[in-house]
Amino acid sequence: MLSSTIGYYSLILGLCSSIIIFYFSIINYQDKILDIKIFYFTFFQLFFVIISFLSLVLSFIYSDFSNETVFNNSHTTKPLFYKISGTWGNHEGSLLLWQLVLTLFIFIFLFKSNNQSKQYRILTLLFQEIIIIGFFIFIIKTSNPFNYIFPIPKQGLGLNPILQDPLLAIHPPILYVGYVGSSIIFSSVLAATILNIISRDWASHLKKWILVTWFFLSLGILFGSIWAYYELGWGGFWFWDPVENVSLMPWLTLTALLHCVLVLEKKIVLTSWVVILSIMTFTLSMCGTFLVRSGILNSVHSFANDPERGLYILIFLFSLIFLSIFIFFFFHKQNIKNYSSFFWLSKETSILINNWFMMYFLSVVLIGTIYPIFLEVISSQKISVGPPFYHKLIIPFLFPFLLAMAIGPNLKWIKSNLENKVNLILFFVLSIFVSSFILKNSDQKFLINTFLLSSAFYLFFISIRDLFTKKLKNFSQNIAHFGFSLLILSILLNNIFSTEIIFNLKESESFEYNGNKIIFNEIIQNNQKNYVSIIGNFTIENFDGKIDNFKPELRIYNQPNIVTSEADIKTSFLSDKFMVMNLVQNQEYFNVRYQVKPFMIWIWSSVVLICLGALIGFFKKKNEK
């Protein structure tokens, strides 16, 4: 009760300090030095949001059901860890977290941008305050996390069990840091465009923010897909679900932006790219929030979904888009004399190629995500766009993309010749050999798989070579590219060599395939509090004499009558083994699905490598010229 009141009023105080900052910034704009009051109020703003957030956390810890958010999303029997993570496991709380990151970032920005011009800092602060004030009003008006309910219920509604998972508890905050980081990039790019101060120094200042944002965005996506892999139990890690796509789209633009800024750090080219990509990244993050929160997507039975929220974000989003379009058109000056000054075969060109590939992938994902909505509005048809769409459009382009990615980093700035031509061709022949050797026994789609795999191997070999020959020069880039090649390679091998076998078995029967024997030993049944658990005990005698034990589980919930299957996954260095069973209607047989998925752990670790690359780039001292 008390903490809700404190939380609510500190939100209001936070809004007040944002408005004061906004006012002071406008007044202070013409002065020579930054007014110290602005620092104070930025601190107050952060402080009040922290207080507000902490009081929501406290309400969750003490299960204060007079608070509507707590009531809707918590339960007294939940473990403490999930009570706390429940704070951001819902719409209202996650917005508060969003606001926390926003205010924290602008605070850090003010302290870390001492070496930049004062007007630039003020303008960035102004734009950032527009966003912050917008979200404050959004929270207070449409999604107040501190609403009372009376009479106070005795028990909360609980958190969906599928969301009670340690990974899913840290996934949202990390992804949010990524999303919100893009807002700082957005504001500073707009500020720099207005002042026309896009310079190399400015680029290396911006690069730090891009790296941080990119790091957290990648990590957040990784956690999300690991969770989907073991919790949803379909044996996949990426489903092209709209909610996943929404996080992938800003990642694509941010990746392109990162590469552009690396060029900009050396030479004033591609400035329009930098501006447009920064605007796009932030817009896409906001658009993601809009799509997920408004209920326009995923609207299967979402009660109490407030169209007012969607409308607010929509209007807010589009005002920001129009603002940035105007700023871009009226203030941005292209350096025409610099533009065409690089040779067609150079690092700049390869980065442009990279950008266009990213734009292509982005448009595929964007169309796949948004087209169903448009179609429904225009012709009220419902369609769903599934993995085949994305695979058909993306896979053919992966081949040239990977080749370009292998060759690009070896080119020089401005003008370059292909050095070591023999070397590059040798590697290519080698990778074709390796991949056709690997694929010689697989019968399906030999040609396209060989092409894909050899381009992936090509990138892999080249990036290994670069990793060793270039020593510590550009270490962050090498390690990130190496991670990416490993990622593509493991995804491809995983797709090609995953085996799946589905069969029906009764207790104490066995099943043989390819020299492996699967024995269904027994069923263990026991009653839990709200479900009946049926555990199947399986033994697999592999052809090489190894023996694995699997215990997939079925849970029959009594209220409502739902059956869920819990997969049993055994992870090892080279492959994951995955077993799940299902009931067959009215029979004593069970339907068992057994998958061997190679290189799963490599997919995860390669993304970690990519993030590591970003981290090294962040901590590296200023680039050697």
Place this chain on the structure above:
Amino acid sequence: MRSKFFLFIIILIFIIIFLIFYKGLTNYSIYTPKINIENDIPVFSANIFDSDLQVSSKELFDPKKSYLLNIWSSWCVPCRDEHALLMDLSKDEKVNLIGLNYKDRLNNAKNYLNELGNPYSKILVDETGTIAIEWGAFGVPETFLIYENKVIKKYIGPLNQQFLIEIKSLIK
């Protein structure tokens, strides 16, 4: 000149996108499976709220009349939103409003009705949630319009003014 043209085109495109999104929002697009509509009502029997009496669906529903079955619960927050509308409906004599108290505790439900008023002519108790499943309900609140022992219309989620007008016109 060229840049102004581009500016114009881009703004136009974004305005179109905005309008489409806006329309998508206002299309209140909660997915409703097209089942159990125009179907016979299920056969069941249930306890009457706050008593030991049992009633079967045959006794309860007169084929010549129309009914409104509303599934509610004291713990359900959206139910509170629609309660005022239900109170309003109950003043209309043509409407037979029947409540189905879903997975609730008797005391909580009583407090809820004492606090907000009782719009229902009869309240059935569904402690386990099975009756709601028979009706094909997905959650609370849900409202079924019944005529000649058939479900004519089903409303998922809280009722609003627009639905209320529709219900009233359908009953007439």
